[in-house]
Amino acid sequence: MGTSGRVLSVDGLDSLIRSISAEGYRVLGPSVVDDLIRITDISGVADLPAGVGDVQTAGKYAIRQRSDGALFGFATPADTWKKYMFPPRVRLQSIAVPDGDEVVEHPPQDDRPVALLGVRACDLAALRTHDRVLLDRVPDTDYAARRTGALLIAVDCHTPADSCFCASMTTGPTVREENAADLILTELLDEHRFLVRSGTEQGAALLEGLATTEATDEDTRAAAIQEQAATDALTKSLDTTGLADLLKQERNNPIWKQVAETCLSCGNCTMMCPTCFCVSVEDEADALAGRDDRVRRWSSCFELDYSYLHGGSIRESIPSRYRQWLSHKFSTWWDQFDTSGCIGCGRCVTWCPVGIDVTESCKTIQEHQGQGLM
Numbered sequence: 001m002g003t004s005g006r007v008l009s010v011d012g013l014d015s016l017i018r019s020i021s022a023e024g025y026r027v028l029g030p031s032v033v034d035d036l037i038r039i040t041d042i043s044g045v046a047d048l049p050a051g052v053g054d055v056q057t058a059g060k061y062a063i064r065q066r067s068d069g070a071l072f073g074f075a076t077p078a079d080t081w082k083k084y085m086f087p088p089r090v091r092l093q094s095i096a097v098p099d100g101d102e103v104v105e106h107p108p109q110d111d112r113p114v115a116l117l118g119v120r121a122c123d124l125a126a127l128r129t130h131d132r133v134l135l136d137r138v139p140d141t142d143y144a145a146r147r148t149g150a151l152l153i154a155v156d157c158h159t160p161a162d163s164c165f166c167a168s169m170t171t172g173p174t175v176r177e178e179n180a181a182d183l184i185l186t187e188l189l190d191e192h193r194f195l196v197r198s199g200t201e202q203g204a205a206l207l208e209g210l211a212t213t214e215a216t217d218e219d220t221r222a223a224a225i226q227e228q229a230a231t232d233a234l235t236k237s238l239d240t241t242g243l244a245d246l247l248k249q250e251r252n253n254p255i256w257k258q259v260a261e262t263c264l265s266c267g268n269c270t271m272m273c274p275t276c277f278c279v280s281v282e283d284e285a286d287a288l289a290g291r292d293d294r295v296r297r298w299s300s301c302f303e304l305d306y307s308y309l310h311g312g313s314i315r316e317s318i319p320s321r322y323r324q325w326l327s328h329k330f331s332t333w334w335d336q337f338d339t340s341g342c343i344g345c346g347r348c349v350t351w352c353p354v355g356i357d358v359t360e361s362c363k364t365i366q367e368h369q370g371q372g373l374m
């Protein structure tokens, strides 16, 4: 693929968005909505958050004005691509008895393919993680329909937030796996332009159709400087050496009570996490209409009912639920899927209403290992 790089102007990016739209893609990308940078439908460069950055730290999020016109000058959007690939609520089937005979209807899939514009390296890793869970074993048909044919246009991150720790999870801030996306862009701000490389044949074909110029040594040097600056700007880190085993070994350590002391069990972290995939399937019956909808909705290990077995829930206390969440992300996910359940995007840190930071929780367990029973 085209790893040497081409240069695309801002107008060229606009043409790219418009041409893939014209090809029938639903283009999703970042935009400012209600003082948040959210992922929404995009029809051109004018929809992108020009000159808007973000401030994200434990329990806090705000947008900020930048002094440049960067289109991707923020860390991660205030929601996830998961919302579109694995939506919060999906109707699986409906059963009606219009004339006494049961009719089962499976809702039609939206067959318009999606193009995801501005995916960060960490979020590409999240998609790969979801692929392992939802495609590689027993494929989830809804996820497979949405994910197959999705066009991925990644943009390297040059402004990590205080919540981010992608380097510790080896997922970012720069896209390293060249085939992880169809196109990979690096935004260069001195003369506003994009260094662009293709990661797949589809990306290469798209690139062929765009007005680009060959990248100069100066372009490549500018991108390398920016990459280094992004890595240097990461303030949060986590030593994951031996962490998966440690979390299992320390499951009865009383320090978990302190770690989860302020947790509200609200489940925000699981809703914002791009890799969490737990769902509940419920029937919504309308007796008067003679109809029953079977609906799948996001669920959370912080729900009391989540661990309900015959006779009651096995994780009644909040610390036991917090331990479940943290241990699954950083430990038992490896046993299930041979990868980490955390890609270091920091969203759970930012969006926790009481500012609980998973990296600090892990560090506390690391510092108190071998100290008694919970």
Ligand code: SF4
Binding pocket: 262, 263, 264, 265, 266, 267, 268, 269, 270, 302, 351, 352, 353, 354, 355, 356
């Ligand atoms: S860690 Fe924070 S976001 Fe997660 S359940 Fe507890 S209070 Fe809610």
Ligand code: SF4
Binding pocket: 269, 272, 273, 274, 275, 276, 329, 341, 342, 343, 344, 345, 346, 347, 348, 349, 358
């Ligand atoms: S656990 Fe937190 S930092 Fe890790 S992927 Fe989920 S939201 Fe991101």
